Amino acid sequence: MIDSIKTRIVLGVNLVILLVLVIASVVDYYRSLHEIDEVFDAQLAQTSRLLARLVENDPGLPDRLSPLIVAVPQLEQQLMEVPSALERLREGHKYESQIGFQVRSRDGRLLLSSANTSHTLLAPLQSGYFERSDPDHQWISFSLFDEASQLWLQAGQHVAVRDELSWYLVSGQIGQVLVTMLLLSVLIYLLVQHMFAPVDALSQQLQQSSPTALQPLDIALPTEIAPVQRAINTLLDNISQHLAQEKRFIADASHELRTPLAILRLHAQNISQANNDADRKKALDAIISSSMRMSHLVSQLMALARVDRQQLTHFSPVQLLQLTEETLAQLPSAQLDKVDWQLEIDPALYVRGDPSLLQVVWRNLLDNASKYAPADSCVQVRASRSQQQITCVFENYSHLVLQPDKQRLTDRFYRSPGHQQIDGAGLGLSIVKQIISLHQASMQISQLEDMVAVTLHFDSA
Amino acid sequence: MRILLVEDDLLLADGIRTALQRMNYQTEHCTRGSELVAALKTSEFGAVVLDLGLADGSSLPLIEQLRRAGQTVPVLVLTALDDIDIELKALNAGAGDYLSKPFDLRELEVRLRVLARRHQDRTDDELNVAGIRLNLVNQRCWFAGRDVTLTNREYILLKEFMQHPDKIRSRQLLEELCYGWDGDIDSNATEVHIHNLRKKFGSSFVKTVRGVGYMLVSRHD
Structure with a gap:
């Protein structure tokens, strides 16, 4: 198969035109041939009638013993094609040998003949047109019986004369078709080239883009291909956003890992240089805390990377009460015991979602609630249905006023300045936000006096 | 420091x-x-x-x-x-x-x-004031041709005096230098350290400015 659309169009259009021209030529050829036949046939009939009128004035003709022969000049056929004027000679015309006439008596005896037909029978003794062959030529002839003179008058012509004329017609047509085709092909080629120039420009510009140079395409395109450019630009935009996201993620991750690494190194050096057991113990505890913080950070980073790359989720109905209880059971017991949990969740409430991703959401929110709430305070988890929505609220006490940086809480690695002494990587809410948006749900963080609430809105299943 | x-x-x-x-x-x-x-x-x-x-x-x-x-x-x-x-x-x-x-x-x-x-516009880490040499890298001290052994607090105070010769260092500053914000401000430990320094470098080495603090005198006229 031919892969290039341009070649396909040029070849296709040329083939169609060729077909149309050939059909037109063939039709023309047959119509011309018909006209030629009509003119020549009429001429043969006229010649016979003229002959009848001429021989009427020769009463001795029927009684002749030998036929009267009308000489026909034998002119050389020129090999070269010459203008008609040069073929018109004083002696006559070379084609005279290709037409002939005969007069016969009622019983068929030859009385008068052109010299080139004296040994042949032009037509049977019957009125009308005939085609017949003698050893040398094929003749087409007309035969007429004149009642007054009781004579047969016949005129004939070589079929070859007509064939020659038709050949001229055919070759003329072929030449015309070829010249037309050549001219059309060139024009079609140029036209296609011109029309495909924007497409060529588009592919050229696309070939020049690379992950480091993702410029949007801006070529003036015809309306049929413009959507392709728009789609490509959207894709390019997505890709560069994705790349930027990856880059930011790597920068963030390396940034966030540096501080715990610094802590590990510092305290390790402190151990090696400490001069009492209390200092050594302190440094050791710090190393343990820092390595725990690092492993938490790494697992949160992995979760975030996983959620970032997640596109398709396998949704199924998830029972909210079960989800909450299961997730609570996974919390470390120190955290579980720190606060009073109060669940107000109807067992009949379900949301559609990815169970394992929702568990990540619940884990982070429950973890946050107990982490940032004062000890022995109450943490509430409520779920309710209203019209088309299911609302889940995670509420805890907090002495900290979040108002100024509420917007930034879901930013990666952002931690409220007042929370620096509480362990955390600053990724939890960012992960939650990502998963929530994968579920086409929404999340709000609000604070009313010293109660902080995270509210999730799901479309009801 | x-x-x-x-x-x-x-x-x-x-x-x-x-x-x-x-x-x-x-x-x-x-x-x-x-x-x-x-x-x-x-x-x-x-x-x-x-x-x-x-x-x-x-x-x-x-x-x-x-x-x-x-x-x-x-x-x-x-x-x-x-x-x-x-x-x-x-x-x-x-x-x-x-x-x-x-x-x-x-x-x-x-x-x-x-x-x-x-x-402090210095080119090396050795302070040289009033005949005392103090190396800040290895924290060693020389006076009158021999090594002087210093306790940590003495070193901190001596360094402070030598970095600011002929300038009054307040009691509060010196106390904070030795004991930090959380230290016992009422103790007279700083005076004890200065007393010990005077024993090592001569009684006129640091002058008491009554009610204000102490000052290292670089030149004795």
Whole structure:
């Protein structure tokens, strides 16, 4: 198969035109041939009638013993094609040998003949047109019986004369078709080239883009291909956003890992240089805390990377009460015991979602609630249905006023300045936000006096 | 030399503080930029170690604010970002040097010492005042042709006097240098240390300015 659309169009259009021209030529050829036949046939009939009128004035003709022969000049056929004027000679015309006439008596005896037909029978003794062959030529002839003179008058012509004329017609047509085709092909080629120039420009510009140079395409395109450019630009935009996201993620991750690494190194050096057991113990505890913080950070980073790359989720109905209880059971017991949990969740409430991703959401929110709430305070988890929505609220006490940086809480690695002494990587809410948006749900963080609430809105299943 | 550490990561701050104390740098710690400004108003510090990644994002404006207010205290910036632009910004804002996390303790100490040296217009780490030689690298001391052994607190006080010869050092400053903010201000331990220093370097080595503090006299007319 031919892969290039341009070649396909040029070849296709040329083939169609060729077909149309050939059909037109063939039709023309047959119509011309018909006209030629009509003119020549009429001429043969006229010649016979003229002959009848001429021989009427020769009463001795029927009684002749030998036929009267009308000489026909034998002119050389020129090999070269010459203008008609040069073929018109004083002696006559070379084609005279290709037409002939005969007069016969009622019983068929030859009385008068052109010299080139004296040994042949032009037509049977019957009125009308005939085609017949003698050893040398094929003749087409007309035969007429004149009642007054009781004579047969016949005129004939070589079929070859007509064939020659038709050949001229055919070759003329072929030449015309070829010249037309050549001219059309060139024009079609140029036209296609011109029309495909924007497409060529588009592919050229696309070939020049690379992950480091993702410029949007801006070529003036015809309306049929413009959507392709728009789609490509959207894709390019997505890709560069994705790349930027990856880059930011790597920068963030390396940034966030540096501080715990610094802590590990510092305290390790402190151990090696400490001069009492209390200092050594302190440094050791710090190393343990820092390595725990690092492993938490790494697992949160992995979760975030996983959620970032997640596109398709396998949704199924998830029972909210079960989800909450299961997730609570996974919390470390120190955290579980720190606060009073109060669940107000109807067992009949379900949301559609990815169970394992929702568990990540619940884990982070429950973890946050107990982490940032004062000890022995109450943490509430409520779920309710209203019209088309299911609302889940995670509420805890907090002495900290979040108002100024509420917007930034879901930013990666952002931690409220007042929370620096509480362990955390600053990724939890960012992960939650990502998963929530994968579920086409929404999340709000609000604070009313010293109660902080995270509210999730799901479309009801 | 007394250091003010501004770091909101408690584990990191604790490690730095322990290490610097061990190297005879009295270190005070605060977690916020606003605390830094207040501390500089009430106490004198030889250098500030400032984490550029404070959660309240105040680090860079803080340096500019200090410089506008005429504070010349050298600032060493700690950064977790491998970003030359940020480091240049910090230096342009008025920081004296920067250190990327994770860092080696020895490097932190050397950079602090170099910052102080530059701040005091010295070319080496040996102080030479009133016949006393004090090496700040190995913390050794010579007087009248022989080695003098110093306790940690004596070293801290002697270094402070020698870095500011002929200038009055207040009692409060000296107490804070020895014992920090959390120390027992009412104790007369500082006087005991100065008494011991006088025994080692002669009674006229440090002059008492009544009701104010003490002063090292570099020349005896």
